[in-house]
Amino acid sequence: DAKTTQPNSMESNEEEPVHLPCNHSTISGTDYIHWYRQLPSQGPEYVIHGLTSNVNNRMASLAIAEDRKSSTLILHRATLRDAAVYYCILKPDNYGQNFVFGPGTRLSVLP
Amino acid sequence: KAGVTQTPRYLIKTRGQQVTLSCSPISGHRSVSWYQQTPGQGLQFLFEYFSETQRNKGNFPGRFSGRQFSNSRSEMNVSTLELGDSALYLCASSLELILTDTQYFGPGTRLTVL
Numbered sequence: 001d002a003k004t005t006q007p008n009s010m011e012s013n014e015e016e017p018v019h020l021p022c023n024h025s026t027i028s029g030t031d032y033i034h035w036y037r038q039l040p041s042q043g044p045e046y047v048i049h050g051l052t053s054n055v056n057n058r059m060a061s062l063a064i065a066e067d068r069k070s071s072t073l074i075l076h077r078a079t080l081r082d083a084a085v086y087y088c089i090l091k092p093d094n095y096g097q098n099f100v101f102g103p104g105t106r107l108s109v110l111p
Numbered sequence: 112k113a114g115v116t117q118t119p120r121y122l123i124k125t126r127g128q129q130v131t132l133s134c135s136p137i138s139g140h141r142s143v144s145w146y147q148q149t150p151g152q153g154l155q156f157l158f159e160y161f162s163e164t165q166r167n168k169g170n171f172p173g174r175f176s177g178r179q180f181s182n183s184r185s186e187m188n189v190s191t192l193e194l195g196d197s198a199l200y201l202c203a204s205s206l207e208l209i210l211t212d213t214q215y216f217g218p219g220t221r222l223t224v225l
Contacts, residue, residue, distance in 0.1 A: 036214075043115075043201050043216030044154070087154075099214070101146075101154035 004088045009106040012078045020073040020105055022088030027068050032091040034099065035062065035073050037084040044087065044101075047073065083109045113138065115204050115217035123223045129190040132220045136183050136204030142166075143185040144214065145177060148199040157200075160185055161207075189222075197224045 005023040012018040024033070035047040048055055048062045050071070055062040061074040075082055087104040116135045124130050136143050144167075145157040156169040160179035177187040183204075189196055199219040205212040 041218075043203070043219050044214075045216065046213045049213075099154075099156065103153055 004090060004102050006086070006088055006102060006105045008103065009108065011108045011110060012075075012082075013110050014080060015077050018075040018078045018082070018107065018109075020075075020086050020088075020107065021070065022072070023070045024088070024090055025069045027090055028092070029068075030092070033062065033064060033068075033071050034089045034091050035060070035086060036089065036099075036101075037082075037086045038104070039081075039084045047086070049091075078107075078109045080109050080111060083107055115202055115215050117200075117202050117217040117220050119220060120218065121221050121223075123225060124192050125225050126192055126194060128192050129188065130192060130222060131186055131188045132200055132202075132222070134185045134187075134202030134204075134217060136185070136202075137215055140204035140206050140215070141183050142205045142207060142212070143179055143183065144203045144205075145185070145187050146201040146203065147171070148201060148219070149197075154201070157187065192224045194224050197222060 032049055032051050034049040036044040037047050038044040048057055048060050050062045050064055063072045085104040085106050087101050089099045115137055118133045134143055142161045144159040146154050147157055148154045157171055158165055158177050159167040163179045174190045179185045199221050201216050201219045203214040203216045205214045
């Protein structure tokens with residue numbers, strides 16, 4: 001399975017944008033990039049996913065590099081509720097739904 | 112729509128016992144996956160079921176097993192419990208097995224093995 005590399009932790013101030021990077025240099029052409037986050041004492045929750053083009057939804061934006069070897073999750077205005085562990089996952093084009101989770105990035109949001 | 116529910120939420124067992132955990136997916140979802148989360152190993156995939164058939168299996172010993180019923184509800188069983196099985200067990204459901212399907216996770220069952 002293709003691997004992702006993320007910083008162990010990041011800090012942000014409330015109401016400021018946050019850019020969470022993810023490196024995936026061994027990504028294959030059909031791997032989708034998924035982002036999930038896990039709030040304290042909860043199961044992971046879906047944030048966003050994309051293949052090649054930048055994607056936006058109500059929670060976040062996903063910027064994918066042209067060579068697809070890296071991506072950035074953008075939270076436009078961090079809130080205290082955004083404090084969580086963020087996982088960048090590559091979903092290979094094979095049968096099945098299993099995700100290979102890395103250690104993720106622990107985001108702290110300061111008031 | 113109700114989310115993924117897992118029962119029980121907390122469980123304490125002793126070494127050598129066996130345990131069964133239950134997962135009810137979101138209504139209409141046919142795929143159920145199970146994950147183990149520990150501080151040391153993080154989130155690790157256990158197995159995945161779709162239409163009552165195991166479609167994928169992670170790298171866990173045979174003591175870990177599961178099944179899915181015709182209503183898509185799923186159970187996982189761990190036999191001969193070891194201290195290292197203490198973990199948060201998460202269940203996730205999705206509509207199908209499509210590559211871009213979103214997985215919806217339950218709150219997990221926290222298992223403590225003494």
